[in-house]
Amino acid sequence: MFFPISNAHISPIYLAIVGFIIGVLGGFFGVGGSFIAGPALRAVGLHWNFAVGTDLAHIVGKSIVAARRHRALGNVDLKLGLLMALGTIGGAEVGAQLIQMLKRKGHVDVAVSIVSIVVYLGISTFMIWESRKTLKRNRGKKRSKASRADASAFKPVTRTIQNLKIWPMVSLPTSGVKSISLWVIVVVSFIGGLFSGFLGGGAGYIRMPSMVYVLGIPTHLAVGTDLFEIIISASYGTFTHAIKGNVDILIALVMHTGAAIGAQIGAISTQYFAGPKIRLFFVPLPLIGAAIVIYTLLTGQRL
Amino acid sequence: MKSEAGSTLRAFLIELVVYAALVVAYFFLVLHLLGGALHDLAVHHRYIYALTAIVLIVAQAVFLEALTTFILRLLHGRSE
Numbered sequence: 001m002f003f004p005i006s007n008a009h010i011s012p013i014y015l016a017i018v019g020f021i022i023g024v025l026g027g028f029f030g031v032g033g034s035f036i037a038g039p040a041l042r043a044v045g046l047h048w049n050f051a052v053g054t055d056l057a058h059i060v061g062k063s064i065v066a067a068r069r070h071r072a073l074g075n076v077d078l079k080l081g082l083l084m085a086l087g088t089i090g091g092a093e094v095g096a097q098l099i100q101m102l103k104r105k106g107h108v109d110v111a112v113s114i115v116s117i118v119v120y121l122g123i124s125t126f127m128i129w130e131s132r133k134t135l136k137r138n139r140g141k142k143r144s145k146a147s148r149a150d151a152s153a154f155k156p157v158t159r160t161i162q163n164l165k166i167w168p169m170v171s172l173p174t175s176g177v178k179s180i181s182l183w184v185i186v187v188v189s190f191i192g193g194l195f196s197g198f199l200g201g202g203a204g205y206i207r208m209p210s211m212v213y214v215l216g217i218p219t220h221l222a223v224g225t226d227l228f229e230i231i232i233s234a235s236y237g238t239f240t241h242a243i244k245g246n247v248d249i250l251i252a253l254v255m256h257t258g259a260a261i262g263a264q265i266g267a268i269s270t271q272y273f274a275g276p277k278i279r280l281f282f283v284p285l286p287l288i289g290a291a292i293v294i295y296t297l298l299t300g301q302r303l
Numbered sequence: 304m305k306s307e308a309g310s311t312l313r314a315f316l317i318e319l320v321v322y323a324a325l326v327v328a329y330f331f332l333v334l335h336l337l338g339g340a341l342h343d344l345a346v347h348h349r350y351i352y353a354l355t356a357i358v359l360i361v362a363q364a365v366f367l368e369a370l371t372t373f374i375l376r377l378l379h380g381r382s383e
Contacts, residue, residue, distance in 0.1 A: 004342040012330050064364035242353030249356040257326045260367035
């Protein structure tokens with residue numbers, strides 16, 4: 001099939017299958033999946049700028065489907081999602097500016113690569129440690145099914161963060177958080193946005209874990225709320241990229257036909273797994289991201 | 304339990320076939336026709352193109368979510 005906007009010939013079946021895979025991952029983990037979509041679009045000859053912009057457009061559609069399904073399952077905190085969107089957009093702008101600054105100094109590739117490898121490996125190592133510790137602790141104790149479903153070995157630190165009394169305080173009844181400083185939410189979302197602007201993609205691999213460990217949001221709600229928040233931030237990203245001529249919406253629409261069904265499967269599947277299990281399954285995603293960056297750094301070829 | 308899982312899998316496979324047929328028709332009818340117009344917008348009117356792109360992806364997401372939900376409900380209704 002010919003796509004006139006990006007001047008590319010790509011099989012629609014290939015695009016729908018890639019969309020499906022990313023949809024399943026997105027629905028289950030609450031991530032955008034740009035670490036797979038970017039290389040997959042590059043592999044069929046799409047220019048890097050189109051791969052980034054088009055991926056964002058497809059993320060908007062996929063996140064709507066998955067977030068609607070999660071909402072039906074009671075996994076979306078709208079208030080938290082809206083508050084986080086503000087910080088994310090601000091952070092994304094600062095991240096993009098940082099990239100421009102590094103570009104001018106000529107160190108952008110090395111700096112971005114090293115930062116992303118450290119971040120990806122750090123998240124994976126921490127999540128392996130935390131989820132395994134939690135699962136081991138749950139095995140030994142007699143707890144109710146509900147409390148076991150979203151226990152965390154990091155809970156004492158999370159409680160300390162929730163107890164920081166920095167005005168204004170907000171409550172998140174849907175997420176079961178009685179009181180938390182608005183600044184903590186803004187900082188968490190700002191950092192997520194910063195990495196999104198700096199490293200590209202939706203940065204769900206940072207936002208989802210930080211919602212669980214820093215804000216104390218139950219894992220299922222973190223996945224659903226992250227997807228809701230991604231709708232807003234990815235729409236903003238799509239708009240700015242489309243103005244710069246980096247979006248082939250036809251490719252995004254075709255990818256989304258696969259993603260729509262994959263996202264529903266992913267979202268429904270979360271019902272069958274407890275929070276620590278979802279977090280443990282999440283671990284390979286940042287590792288794949290790290291492997292792609294290491295490959296790019298060593299070979300000089302961008303996947 | 305096993306029969307429930309089997310019927311869910313069967314319903315899902317039927318849904319996939321129905322969905323794939325609709326999507327193929329969509330590729331050829333809608334996207335093929337839209338291609339030229341969207342290309343013109345992308346070249347000459349970037350801001351309108353950016354807005355149209357978001358409207359299209361949102362509309363498709365809402366439509367496909369409703370479609371898959373409808374097919375699933377239809378299939379489950381029949382199997383009950």
